[in-house]
Structures are given as C-alpha cells and as structure tokens.
Amino acid sequence: MNEDLAEMPLQEDIAPEDESAPDAVPVPRALVPRLSETAILLDIDGTLLDIAPTPREVWVPPGLAKTLNRLHQRTDGALALVSGRSLNDIDLIFAPDQFPAVAGHGAETRLAAEREAAGARAPPLDKELKRRLAAIAKLSPGILLEDKGYSLALHYRLAPHAEQAIYQAVSVIRADLPNAPIEVLPGKSVCEIKHPGFTKASGVRELMAQGPFRGRRPFFIGDDVTDESVFAIMPDLHGLAFSVGRRATGVAGHFDAPSDVRQFLAHLLDDEKDIASP
Structure with a gap:
C-alpha cells in the first residue's frame, strides 16, 4: 500500500450505501438453494452478533448456537464463520461449540470443527x-x-x-x-x-476448494469494509452475498441488523421443513 494513511477517508466516508442496491430481503426463498446444495458463510461481529462497546463484550443470543449447529448438520458441515478475529477468539465466543472457520482475515482456516486449524499464512x-x-x-x-x-x-x-x-x-x-x-x-x-497477501476472500476461496464446501453454492453475509472482498468473489463461485446495516454494491440484498440475520437463518431451517413436507 502506497497511499498516505493520513489522507485515508474516515470510516463514515468508506463504502457508502449504494442507493441502487436492492432492498432488504428478510428470507430470500427464491434465491437460496436447498441446504443440501449450499455452503453458508457468516461474518460474526455486526452480522451474527450485535456490535458491543469492546470486542470482549459481545455475546451469543439464546437460540443462535442451536440454529448454527442445526444448519451445520443440515449442510453436512458446510457452514463456516468468516471473521477478522483469531480462531482461538472465535472458539471462546461460541464455546463449547466449534465451527469451521476462516479466521484472522484469512490467516487461519479450519475445515471442520473436529480438526486442527491450518497453519497461519x-x-x-x-x-x-x-x-x-x-x-x-x-x-x-x-x-x-x-x-x-x-x-x-x-x-x-x-x-x-x-x-x-x-x-x-x-x-x-x-x-x-x-x-x-x-x-x-x-x-x-x-x-x-x-501482513499483506491474505484476505477473507483468499480464505474463502481456499475453503470452497475443499470438502465439505467444494461443489456447493455459497452465500455469504457480512457487514464491514473487510467483507467486501468476499462480496466481490461470490459471482466467481456462483454464490450470493448479503450485507448488513447498509446496502453494499454487488449484493443480492441486505438486512437491517444482526437480529434480522439470526431470524433469516432460523427461517432457512423452517424452509427446509416446508420443502420436505408432502
């Protein structure tokens, strides 16, 4: 990076809401494929969990862990958390549960909950x-x-x-x-x-090249500037992206708040029940 950081825009000036982007899609039934064909990729802070005054004050709302575990099971393990947090930090937040993850902006990956993380990149x-x-x-x-x-x-x-x-x-x-x-x-x-050379997008590309994610259609939900690299690669992976809190460029829709994301994920399980019903 050669730009002078003193000249960098302030956060509120970065990635403004795209007025041409689609309206929020609470439960996009027509867009999301069946869970048996899907890879679910989720940012944590500001997406799954509400932003807290400090990173250590975030908490997992009741019912979310159960929803994530059921989605992990329904997708045959193709659910991953994608975060700038370290893998150890993610595990502390969701303890005792563990999930596949792209952590540290792509510096660490874990393909399955029971496996060790790949070495830091x-x-x-x-x-x-x-x-x-x-x-x-x-x-x-x-x-x-x-x-x-x-x-x-x-x-x-x-x-x-x-x-x-x-x-x-x-x-x-x-x-x-x-x-x-x-x-x-x-x-x-x-x-x-x-360090340069790794991003959330590079971590997601690696994840999607390996089982149980390989061959599935991903959808990713994120909220921050660092999630935009993943938004950008979703078309390459025949996937979909959704933003939270703002309408970002290149996404299929957006959610107003993490609570809407949690409701959406719970509805995905309900949708599967409807599909399975005679």
Whole structure:
C-alpha cells in the first residue's frame, strides 16, 4: 500500500450505501438453494452478533448456537464463520461449540470443527513494529489494543474522537518504515494492521476448494469494509452475498441488523421443513 494513511477517508466516508442496491430481503426463498446444495458463510461481529462497546463484550443470543449447529448438520458441515478475529477468539465466543472457520482475515482456516486449524499464512508482525504500533493506544483513554500475532488492531469505539489521530500515527510509522510488509484495514471503529497477501476472500476461496464446501453454492453475509472482498468473489463461485446495516454494491440484498440475520437463518431451517413436507 502506497497511499498516505493520513489522507485515508474516515470510516463514515468508506463504502457508502449504494442507493441502487436492492432492498432488504428478510428470507430470500427464491434465491437460496436447498441446504443440501449450499455452503453458508457468516461474518460474526455486526452480522451474527450485535456490535458491543469492546470486542470482549459481545455475546451469543439464546437460540443462535442451536440454529448454527442445526444448519451445520443440515449442510453436512458446510457452514463456516468468516471473521477478522483469531480462531482461538472465535472458539471462546461460541464455546463449547466449534465451527469451521476462516479466521484472522484469512490467516487461519479450519475445515471442520473436529480438526486442527491450518497453519497461519503469515509470520508474526515484527516485534519493533508491533511495539511502535501498540504505543498508539496511549494517544487517548479508550483506545483498546488487540494483538493477534499476525496482526494488531486498535479499537476506538470508546474513543471515536481519536480516529484521525490513530490513522495519522500509523501513517508516520509507515513513512519511517516504507519497506515494512504491512497492510492497513479500516473497519467499524477499528484500525487493523496486518501482513499483506491474505484476505477473507483468499480464505474463502481456499475453503470452497475443499470438502465439505467444494461443489456447493455459497452465500455469504457480512457487514464491514473487510467483507467486501468476499462480496466481490461470490459471482466467481456462483454464490450470493448479503450485507448488513447498509446496502453494499454487488449484493443480492441486505438486512437491517444482526437480529434480522439470526431470524433469516432460523427461517432457512423452517424452509427446509416446508420443502420436505408432502
């Protein structure tokens, strides 16, 4: 990345709602194929789960784990969580349940709940670089630091006034280290710095090339800027994408809130019952 991060748009200016995109589709019966032919791919924060003041405060609403487990069973294991969170973090949130996953923006993948994750696709960030990036958290109370090893995230939901200062500080560090192999991901009240070369989209492509996902038609639901790389590859995979909270470009429809997504997933199970009925 060669752009000056100090000139990067603020979050509210990134990926504005596309007014030409379709209206919300609560339960798109005509679009989603039967579960026996489908791969279900789901972002977590802001999609399955409501955004919380801090990453550690998210919680799994009653009934969601049961819905995910039933969908996992109905799709013969072709359900995966696709997140910027680490695999360990995902498992902590959904404990004791485990699901296939693309974690860490594609740095980790797990094809089946009972399997070990594939090795991380990136080395840890340089210690000196991490030290300098971590110091940015001292700019203001409320900036939370999350070290994922292969990436580092600065959350500012509790310090929204610090957004521009965070990006300016990152820009200064990148100017001092122009050859450092890093990529900056702006998200919802978070600035994440990672190695280049892997994304949620690259992780999804790998997932869809292997069983039990191979040969199925995927649909992906996501809400954030980092999910747009997956939106973009759905046509290549003969899949569908849905956005949450905004009408993104290239999606088949959108949901207003995570609660609508949870209801939609539960209805997929009801739809299967209707199809099976004589």
